């Protein structure tokens with residue numbers, strides 16, 4: 010019998026604990042989680058980017074629904090545990106669900122502290138802790154009225170910056186004389202205040218709130234000195250309190266937090282705790298790095314490795330407000346036994362201060378330039394004696410030992426065990442090892458493989474520096490290139506912002522994203538048009554003038570200005586009637602060249618533009634529709650004859666190819682998509698060099714993707730094996746939809762998949778059934794608007810102007 | 826016969842052309858692309874890219890330029906000059922708009938006609 014592990018709370022700490030646990034002991038427990046929040050585990054740290062609009066909730070999900078299914082975890086969403094019965098070893102939720110446990114983990118996090126002033130419970134007073142708070146803030150921000158944030162610490166300032174970004178008029182009230190006084194000294198606090206004020210955020214320090222005003226809802230706040238500040242939204246971000254009520258009611262030992270040993274055990278040996286609700290050695294924590302360390306220790310204990318101990322470590326703090334670089338760690342109070350080294354560069358807005366004791370760094374505050382944070386932190390953590398380099402220490406690692414070095418050299422100079430990513434505790438050695446052994450070349454890949462810079466993202470610069478140092482010229486940090494000269498934004502940025510800011514037309518997008526040219530260019534316009542078509546099916550009106558001529562007239566322009574036409578032959582199959590119609594058409598219009606293509610189609614070349622509608626009319630009468638040979642879309646599904654004829658065939662490959670093509674034709678994609686279905690592993694339809702390929706086998710269908718046979722030649726990767734044709738279709742469609750949503754315009758599937766990681770594609774399409782079904786559903790929805798035959802539309806008169814000259818003039822008349 | 830205004834030849838109405846699009850006017854062996862910008866300015870250029878003769882009328886119109894569909898040369902609509910590092914110039918024709926009608930300079934057409942190679946298929 011498996012042991013029953015029950016977890017109360019589904020935050021970042023237990024999420025990480027389970028990852029470790031499933032890695033070493035996947036089958037040790039039946040896991041049940043109760044979460045008061047009605048959702049999966051997400052990156053709480055990144056709520057600020059969601060508030061400011063840089064990210065969406067989907068971007069910050071850590072474990073999607075599929076993850077719980079895959080690991081057999083029972084997750085109760087929106088179930089708060091009301092009581093623990095230690096004698097019976099059960100927990101009971103507010104909805105009355107009672108579940109027994111062998112081992113129990115309490116991970117209830119913290120509660121935001123609400124100052125109990127009169128009016129604190131009025132509608133419009135919010136805390137800042139979870140997605141519901143963010144959604145409530147976004148709703149309030151639509152009014153573009155005034156907001157007051159009470160609390161000038163990390164959370165309060167991130168909320169203020171986000172609300173400002175969303176168009177509200179923001180005032181921050183802070184009790185202390187300087188901002189973020191727990192992490193910053195007064196000088197850095199002052200620089201920060203100055204920067205925020207220059208962005209239009211009002212800051213009032215030494216502000217004591219007396220009461221919150223309003224009857225039915227908030228109208229403002231009154232300070233002890235009588236000042237009244239109007240506001241329709243008040244966010245309280247004045248601190249957190251470990252959430253210990255449940256543990257306390259159950260008679261466990263609590264103090265500030267739930268008292269735990271360094272092995273994460275509470276006073277009951279079958280009950281553990283992890284995360285912000287925990288107190289170890291008299292300390293409680295509010296940043297993820299130590300919580301992740303607790304998670305590692307607890308996973309060790311639960312999987313029978315009792316040697317792990319939680320050890321206290323200082324965590325550096327950074328503020329996640331775009332354009333503000335701020336880093337602090339350690340202790341920086343003044344004292345007789347302490348010395349300091351300060352560097353200021355007023356013009357550049359830089360302030361750096363090191364606090365020393367016995368020739369060792371005990372505190373660091375950096376403002377304006379934080380690249381050396383990790384280096385100082387490393388010296389601090391190791392207690393390195395700095396007397397030798399004291400004179401140049403403050404200039405950072407680049408200045409040690411001779412001539413100044415460039416920033417890449419600074420990262421290169423860090424020891425291998427220096428911590429690069431504080432949130433995920435990833436050190437330099439781990440990253441370098443992953444880069445070299447796995448051949449990683451992009452930041453996204455490094456994130457996918459090591460988690461470095463995947464949480465709060467402030468160490469991105471360091472990780473890039475490390476990639477440059479490791480890969481030399483092979484690393485191109487500008488891999489995130491702007492789309493074109495009209496913008497500084499990359500394809501990724503633009504795609505993300507289209508969704509986050511709900512941009513639904515090209516002019517709206519160019520305005521909101523501050524395009525540098527008035528009407529874009531031939532590079533960005535088709536890309537933007539595609540992104541909008543893909544993201545807002547049914548809402549966005551396709552802008553034909555932003556399409557390349559081939560897609561505008563549904564034929565392929567040739568070097569002499571004539572066009573070629575390829576009718577669709579589903580799965581590469583045709584009939585005598587179809588061939589006869591093609592032959593007649595060739596004769597009637599004097600079409601000079603007819604050619605069989607590599608995708609099993611017939612191409613008619615050299616047709617004058619004026620003749621196109623008439624050619625299509627004739628082909629249409631024979632039942633042909635457009636073959637989209639001109640489209641960044643589904644081109645062809647090539648097939649072999651399969652079980653119909655072939656003595657080796659294992660499945661109906663032709664029938665399946667036709668089915669895929671009928672399901673998917675008409676959809677627009679970032680670049681062209683070519684597919685093939687082979688009826689057996691002899692692979693006569695060459696499925697293993699296609700964007701998506703299927704190899705039929707006796708036991709079902711092997712799905713392949715990311716092949717190439719053009720400028721680049723590349724065999725496909727295996728996506729996975731499925732048993733039935735229906736499943737194969739669902740997987741293929743989901744894969745293509747994932748690519749449609751993430752690909753950069755003109756990026757073929759193999760490049761996209763390499764960029765985001767083949768495993769990531771497999772994870773979402775093969776392992777995460779709910780993600781797959783959601784992709785599938787979105788594709789099906791968008792097809793409602795896409796499956797219109799463009800040829801018959803034009804035969805019946807659409808875009809007539811495209812095919813006829815506007816006027817013919819008599820040249821004699823001109824000469825008159 | 827088209828209406829004539831001394832040497833200004835009416836070729837159609839501005840609404841015949843989509844914004845950020847073009848349509849062609851044929852004058853003997855000459856093919857002239859009439860462009861309409863987002864701001865409803867109208868330009869007339871010979872429908873031949875100075876690079877390899879591509880049909881400029883089929884290109885994407887952006888701001889005051891068009892990008893040739895064959896090899897992406899960018900041509901300024903007003904001057905016919907190739908932009909950026911490219912060199913070359915397409916023949917341009919003066920235009921006028923009145924009451925929604927577009928007129929092209931007859932003199933410009935006549936002089937471009939005169940420069941056309943003599944032998945045409947006709």
Ligand SMILES: Cc1cc2nc3c(=O)[nH]c(=O)nc-3n(C[C@H](O)[C@H](O)[C@H](O)COP(=O)(O)OP(=O)(O)OC[C@H]3O[C@@H](n4cnc5c(N)ncnc54)[C@H](O)[C@@H]3O)c2cc1C
Pocket residue numbers: 017018019020021022023043044045046053054055056057088089090091116117118119137138139164167252255283284285286294295296297298300327329432465
């Ligand atoms: C806006 C914001 C920005 C932040 N920025 C940073 C940062 O830059 N760097 C950093 O290191 N940290 C940051 N943090 C802090 C970090 O997010 C937390 O330290 C971390 O999420 C705590 O994890 P946890 O698992 O202990 O608790 P939580 O993630 O809070 O999860 C606790 C969960 O338990 C649930 N729960 C509570 N009681 C019950 C019950 N009785 N029954 C069932 N479920 C219950 C709650 O609903 C909640 O979902 C930030 C926090 C916020 C809010």
